[in-house]
Amino acid sequence: MTSSTTSTQVRLARRPVGEPADSDFTIDTAEVPALGDGDVLLRTIYLSLDPYMRGRMSDAKSYAAPVELGDVMVGSTVCEVVESNAESRPVGTYVLAFTGWQSHAVVPARQTRRLDPATAPISTALGVLGMPGFTAYAGLLQIGKPQEGETVVVAAAAGPVGSAVGQIARAKGARAVGIAGGAEKVKILRDVYGFDEAIDHRSPEFAAELKAATPDGVDVYFENVAGTVGEAVVRRMNTYGRIPVCGLVADYNATEPREGAEPGPALLRRVLTKSLTIRGFIQDEFVAEHHADFLREMGGWVGAGTVQYREDVVDGLENAVDAFRGLLTGRNVGKLLVQVGEDPSRT
Amino acid sequence: MTSSTTSTQVRLARRPVGEPADSDFTIDTAEVPALGDGDVLLRTIYLSLDPYMRGRMSDAKSYAAPVELGDVMVGSTVCEVVESNAESRPVGTYVLAFTGWQSHAVVPARQTRRLDPATAPISTALGVLGMPGFTAYAGLLQIGKPQEGETVVVAAAAGPVGSAVGQIARAKGARAVGIAGGAEKVKILRDVYGFDEAIDHRSPEFAAELKAATPDGVDVYFENVAGTVGEAVVRRMNTYGRIPVCGLVADYNATEPREGAEPGPALLRRVLTKSLTIRGFIQDEFVAEHHADFLREMGGWVGAGTVQYREDVVDGLENAVDAFRGLLTGRNVGKLLVQVGEDPSRT
Structure with missing residues (x-):
């Protein structure tokens, strides 16, 4: 069944000099690979755009390796499982993943974190609770x-x-x-x-x-x-x-x-x-020791309204590069997300 | 008896521009004041020269107030008590004080710390144990x-x-x-x-x-x-x-x-x-919590020879300014001291 699934993908074509230009990227489609044991096929609902991505576009020495030319741009995503070879992630599960600027991806289920739409909107996993x-x-x-x-x-x-x-x-x-x-x-x-x-x-x-x-x-x-x-x-x-x-x-x-x-x-x-x-600092270093406290304490504040948040949702992967430029120049207000596919959890 | 005691003093005459010049200072003598209750008259044996003094010569905003023009240059000293109105500091006691670039000074005894020449040379209170x-x-x-x-x-x-x-x-x-x-x-x-x-x-x-x-x-x-x-x-x-x-x-x-x-x-x-x-950091902030540990641990290392130290002793207050210039340009090796008066503890 997945043999016919394709993924729309934004790839880095050139390293931007200064502000990233449309021509620094390509948008194409590719067939997704077959699922291995323990894999899931994910459909992207939201892609997070974050300032750190500018660093990944460059090959200057940094804390993380740059995206290679020709590779799909990296990024955190909220996805729905649409095919599963992993018992822990049945079809229909919402997950946090790191599948990047694309509409579909196959990843090991253990590289995803399950999200419960009943406790908070799933998009918050990329923002205030992410x-x-x-x-x-x-x-x-x-x-x-x-x-x-x-x-x-x-x-x-x-x-x-x-x-x-x-x-x-x-x-x-x-x-x-x-x-x-x-x-x-x-x-x-x-x-x-x-x-x-x-x-x-x-x-x-x-x-x-x-x-x-x-x-x-x-x-x-x-x-x-x-x-x-x-x-x-x-x-x-x-x-x-x-x-x-x-x-x-x-x-x-x-x-x-x-x-x-x-x-x-x-x-x-x-x-x-x-x-x-x-x-x-990069937040990674604190995850092991403090992430559970964060989910509990920050989740409580968000639930109680002590902490407010806003989201700016841009429609479609084809608008991601322009939205990202806006992020660097302060054009948007609130957490910037690209809506890549529909969100069935939002009623 | 102290009515005839004079102090030779190095005073800041002008704020140095760049490297301090001899003409930025004056050397004069002045009578020391009479001792009040609890005071001691100190005879300076060693004056410590330290890089922080360059900052005190300048009126740029810093962590410590500058030396006022016309005032005696500040500095840590090792002294001998030569007259005493304080039971805790009898004549002949060696003390650490902050009497600056001068040969004699009257200070409250509580502003001095007693030194024991039997445990370490008294000059080390300005260097490795100071x-x-x-x-x-x-x-x-x-x-x-x-x-x-x-x-x-x-x-x-x-x-x-x-x-x-x-x-x-x-x-x-x-x-x-x-x-x-x-x-x-x-x-x-x-x-x-x-x-x-x-x-x-x-x-x-x-x-x-x-x-x-x-x-x-x-x-x-x-x-x-x-x-x-x-x-x-x-x-x-x-x-x-x-x-x-x-x-x-x-x-x-x-x-x-x-x-x-x-x-x-x-x-x-x-x-x-x-x-x-x-x-x-300035070392002051750690004194309350860590100075006792320091004296114990560092004193042990110095006593055991684990920690070595060297001193460069320049003779006479009249050579202090030139010695200080050398300090800033790396001329000397080891802790720079000015021998202001004789050290009876050194046999």
Whole structure:
């Protein structure tokens, strides 16, 4: 029966220079292979688009190997099992998988995690209860360690990681200051996510507004943006401040050094004179020890409405590249998903 | 009787631009004040010269207030009590104090720590068993956290902090790689301090030699130098590497940004892709919790010969400024002390 199943696939054709172009990718169809023992055939419902993917398109040295030219772009997906050689995953099961930018894939069942549509919408496994939510949770709590009454600042604060950082900080008794680009997002920070202060980094008075929003300085800066915004926040750090570094999206597309960027020695001088901690991390390192806590605690907050989330769903794989460009430039609000196939769990 | 006691004093006359000049200081004598209740009159035997003093000469924002123009330069000293209004510190007692660049001073006895010349030479209270030794001990063990078999790199490795870092690392089962300037110091690293590898940063093949000396990469880089040497080591860091930042002596005299210095964003990218920890510190923050352990453990190592130390003693306060210049450019080897008065404990 699967002999006739084809998968629509987005493959990396060239390594993008700067902003990814449509011509850096191909879209084609291919037959899916036959199922081996323990395999499942998955139909993709949602594909998650995340900033880390820009790094995988490049062959610069990083924490993960790049996608090879000609290979299907990687990515997390929520799928439905449509054929199964694994008892644990009968047909009709919803799963979290890592099948990438394609409509169908055959994978070992053990590489999937079962999702229960009764406890939370299945799409949240890619957002607030998935990797972005866990990135916020682990980085903020394990590295940032916000104490009651301390000030936590996060940029890209309307995004899936930033919005979770702010809400978790508040749940732990800290003061949350969010930075985002544009009046619409700033309004969402206040009205949807409940940040104590929200600032527009596009404002000509940004530095003064940041200062006014952090009268007691900054104790934790969750760095997922870098660039001039990050530099402005780092100048406001208090002694013993902590800076979890989870992303540098402002510099991901950079092909040459940003003019006026603060030199490394000046950054180290701040680190020394303020006894700062800067710590890079990828959420993977915390999974074994903290993921179960995350699902329990964050699941509780989401269920209780303490933590809010938003999703931006773009229709069709053919629009994934353009949507991804928008992600890097801050075009969308909320967790960016590509709807690859219909979601029967959504009534 | 003290009415006739005068103190020879080195005062800051101007804020140095770049390297401190003789004309930035004055040397004069002044009468010491009368002793109040609980005070002692101290005669300075040794004055410690340390890199942090360059920061105190400047009024740039830092972790400590600058020395005011016209004030006596600050500094740690080992002194003898020559007159006492405090029962706990009879005449003839040796003490550690913070009386600065002068020959005599009146201070409250409680601002001094008693030294026992029978357990260790009193000068070591300014070096291996003093602030430099504790800086190495606390920064390496609390932030660097070297594990058995890991590679620890330190620059200015022949200096009082660096030599202690290397020897403590080895005492804890790690591999110690030392960097110093010039063949004489490199030989001392191997022969006196027992580093596993020693490299001359003046070598034209420095980068290649560093690579050869760290075939498994670098797990801990104890940063007390910065500059191009620091950048070269940071490039060799392993995933989850730790960088305690205790000094940036290569940039202390800098009046403008070093040409070719790595930009901050490039440093942050390394932090992110390697999940590095960079943590600035001043030894003060660890005193309450770890200083007693330090005196016990380090005292034991020094007594057993596990940890070696060297002192460079310069004679006379009038030579302190020149000696301090030499400290910043790496002229001396070992802990730099000024002999301000005779040491009766040395037989």
